[in-house]
Amino acid sequence: MLFNSLSFLIFLPIVFILYWFVVNKNLKQQNLLILIASYYFYSSWDTRFLFLLIFSTLLDFFTGIKMKEASSIKNKKFWFWLSIGINLGFLGTFKYFNFFASSFAEALNKLGLHVDPVTLNIILPVGISFYTFHGLSYVIDIYKDKIQPERNFVDYAVFVSFFPLLVAGPIERATHLLPQIKKERIFKYDKAVDGMRQILWGFFKKVVIADNCAEYANEIFNNYTEHNSSTLVIGAFFFTIQIYCDFSGYSDIALGTARLFGIELLRNFAYPYFSRDIAEFWRRWHISLSSWFRDYIYIPLGGSKVSVQKKIRNTFIIFLISGFWHGANWTFIIWGALNAFYFLPLLLSDKNRTNIETVAQGKLFPSLKELLGMFFTFSLTIFAWIFFRAQSVSDAFHYISLIFTKQVFSAPTIIGTTLLILISIFFIMEWLGRERQHPLALADKVPNKILRWGTYFTILMMIIIFGSFNNTEFIYFAF
Numbered sequence: 001m002l003f004n005s006l007s008f009l010i011f012l013p014i015v016f017i018l019y020w021f022v023v024n025k026n027l028k029q030q031n032l033l034i035l036i037a038s039y040y041f042y043s044s045w046d047t048r049f050l051f052l053l054i055f056s057t058l059l060d061f062f063t064g065i066k067m068k069e070a071s072s073i074k075n076k077k078f079w080f081w082l083s084i085g086i087n088l089g090f091l092g093t094f095k096y097f098n099f100f101a102s103s104f105a106e107a108l109n110k111l112g113l114h115v116d117p118v119t120l121n122i123i124l125p126v127g128i129s130f131y132t133f134h135g136l137s138y139v140i141d142i143y144k145d146k147i148q149p150e151r152n153f154v155d156y157a158v159f160v161s162f163f164p165l166l167v168a169g170p171i172e173r174a175t176h177l178l179p180q181i182k183k184e185r186i187f188k189y190d191k192a193v194d195g196m197r198q199i200l201w202g203f204f205k206k207v208v209i210a211d212n213c214a215e216y217a218n219e220i221f222n223n224y225t226e227h228n229s230s231t232l233v234i235g236a237f238f239f240t241i242q243i244y245c246d247f248s249g250y251s252d253i254a255l256g257t258a259r260l261f262g263i264e265l266l267r268n269f270a271y272p273y274f275s276r277d278i279a280e281f282w283r284r285w286h287i288s289l290s291s292w293f294r295d296y297i298y299i300p301l302g303g304s305k306v307s308v309q310k311k312i313r314n315t316f317i318i319f320l321i322s323g324f325w326h327g328a329n330w331t332f333i334i335w336g337a338l339n340a341f342y343f344l345p346l347l348l349s350d351k352n353r354t355n356i357e358t359v360a361q362g363k364l365f366p367s368l369k370e371l372l373g374m375f376f377t378f379s380l381t382i383f384a385w386i387f388f389r390a391q392s393v394s395d396a397f398h399y400i401s402l403i404f405t406k407q408v409f410s411a412p413t414i415i416g417t418t419l420l421i422l423i424s425i426f427f428i429m430e431w432l433g434r435e436r437q438h439p440l441a442l443a444d445k446v447p448n449k450i451l452r453w454g455t456y457f458t459i460l461m462m463i464i465i466f467g468s469f470n471n472t473e474f475i476y477f478a479f
Contacts, residue, residue: 001044003253004206005471011041016260020187027184031158034261038163042127049125056090057160059083060135064142064149064156080143084136091132094124096328126477127167129325133292134160138174140296147174155181162263164254168247168476170268170288177265185262195259197440197456202252203467204459205245209426211468212419213242220414221389224399229408232399234415239389240382241423243475244273247286250474252438271434274359276373278342278380279352289325293318304347315347316340326388327478331396335387342380358435422466 001007015037023029043050063083070076138159141147150156159178165171220227220235227235251268258265266288275281282290294303301314316337323336346352359374360366366374383400390396433439440459446452 001041002471002473003250004203004469007044011037012257012260019261024187027182028154030185031154031181034162035154035158038158038161038166041163042161042166045126046123052090052125052128053131053161054157056087056131056135057157058153059086060139060160061150061153061156063139065151067139067142068149076143080139083139087132087135087139091128094122094128096324124478130169130171131160131166133171133289137171137292137296141174150174150178152182162258164257165265168250168254168474169286170251170254170266171292172266172288177263180263187262191259191262194441195256197443198252198256198259198438200256200456200459201438201440202249202254202256204463205249205252205426206474207467207469208422208462210242210245210249211470211472212416212422212466213238213245214472215468216414216416216419217242217389221399224395224402227413228410229403229405230410231412231414232403233408234412236382236386236389236403238416238419240273240378240385243385243388244269245426246475250476255437267437271358271430273378273381274374274431274434275377276355276359276370277346277351277377278339279346280355281377281381282339282343283356289322293322297321304352308348311347312344315344319343330393331387331390334393334396335384338384338387342384361435418466422462 001011015033018033019030023033039050039054042053060083063079066079067076070079138147138156142149150159155178158181159172159174162172162177162181217235217239220231221239224232224235248269255265255267268286268288270284270287272281272284275284298314298318301317302310303314304311306314319336319340320333321336322339323332323334326332326335343352346354355373359370386399387393387396390399429439433442436442440455443452443455446455
């Protein structure tokens with residue numbers, strides 16, 4: 001079931017009404033309702049996926065209890081590594097087995113040994129990377145005695161499978177979400193209204209900006225040899241906007257939907273394209289994943305409090321894993337490595353935390369230095385996204401080689417004037433709202449009800465007039 005589908009627009013009000021008007025006086029019934037709704041939501045893709053999700057949930061739930069009750073460190077480690085091994089085993093089999101098999105066979109063929117790779121004809125379960133990381137963080141935190149195991153299975157299952165975040169995050173922590181699940185929730189009108197605003201903005205980003213950008217980006221990337229250099233630049237730009245509006249649009253809908261049920265999810269995006277350097281970009285892009293890798297891999301490796309050689313090692317490890325997390329393709333690994341190269345100069349010069357505050361905070365316009373920093377960072381990001389979008393490494397390099405020709409100064413064959421105007425409106429809205437969680441949160445500062453509702457109506461009309469309603473899946477469903 002997609003957020004941008006008619007079935008979800010029917011599903012959400014039904015669950016909302018049952019939640020607040022039928023079982024609202026009983027927390028256990030509310031959580032059970034959310035769990036049933038989440039399982040129904042997930043099984044709408046493929047019922048077989050649901051059994052894998054339930055197995056993973058049961059595994060980590062009982063592992064947590066067993067680690068707490070372990071009579072020795074050895075026994076505790078047994079249960080810990082059992083959970084880690086099975087979780088990563090499932091993830092590796094479904095997501096990476098064919099990649100490793102094909103890569104190994106290709107390497108042997110280059111050495112003169114002909115080998116036909118053995119591959120599995122399996123479907124990648126939607127959201128497996130996300131709910132696996134939910135479980136991993138939970139098990140790791142119990143192993144390190146940071147949290148106590150949850151003994152109510154329904155509560156834990158809601159933590160893992162809460163439907164707004166189930167298939168594309170944000171990647172939640174037990175320390176943040178579980179206490180909210182176990183606490184009585186009271187309907188708050190202001191929170192619900194803000195949730196609806198964020199949902200509206202998320203839909204605008206997805207169906208108006210991302211899906212329209214996708215049409216142009218797909219046409220250009222799929223037929224890149226037929227277009228001139230300037231058109232290829234336009235294609236890379238459109239994909240850069242597409243992936244941000246697609247994924248952050250999902251996150252907006254997820255956070256807004258959760259707020260309707262009295263639950264606050266972790267923020268996943270903080271206007272990353274207004275970043276003044278790559279370090280700031282990664283603090284603002286896919287925040288829940290970046291912080292997960294930081295806390296569970298980067299810091300245990302020593303982080304930046306080690307020798308220069310180990311700083312470089314740790315940086316490449318974290319970015320390469322981040323790239324590999326996104327998919328079983330060398331393009332993602334190179335994308336991760338490229339971002340590591342971007343990040344290293346800042347880290348080694350101790351400038352990776354220079355830009356912490358929001359750009360031009362309290363001001364309408366940025367300084368020239370900030371503007372140049374944003375432009376340079378955005379340009380680096382566009383270049384890296386070419387590898388992310390390309391079908392293969394050779395396609396990516398070929399695409400880039402065709403950009404750097406004299407034709408780059410010629411008129412593009414594809415422009416998308418209307419879409420560029422819509423993107424401009426989008427960026428203006430994001431810029432004005434950059435100090436808040438989402439731009440429509442600015443409505444709290446607008447006392448004029450006509451102006452406030454006029455803004456909502458205008459965005460809704462743009463969704464109706466310019467929106468693409470082909471039920472296009474969100475990009476990160478594939479990861």
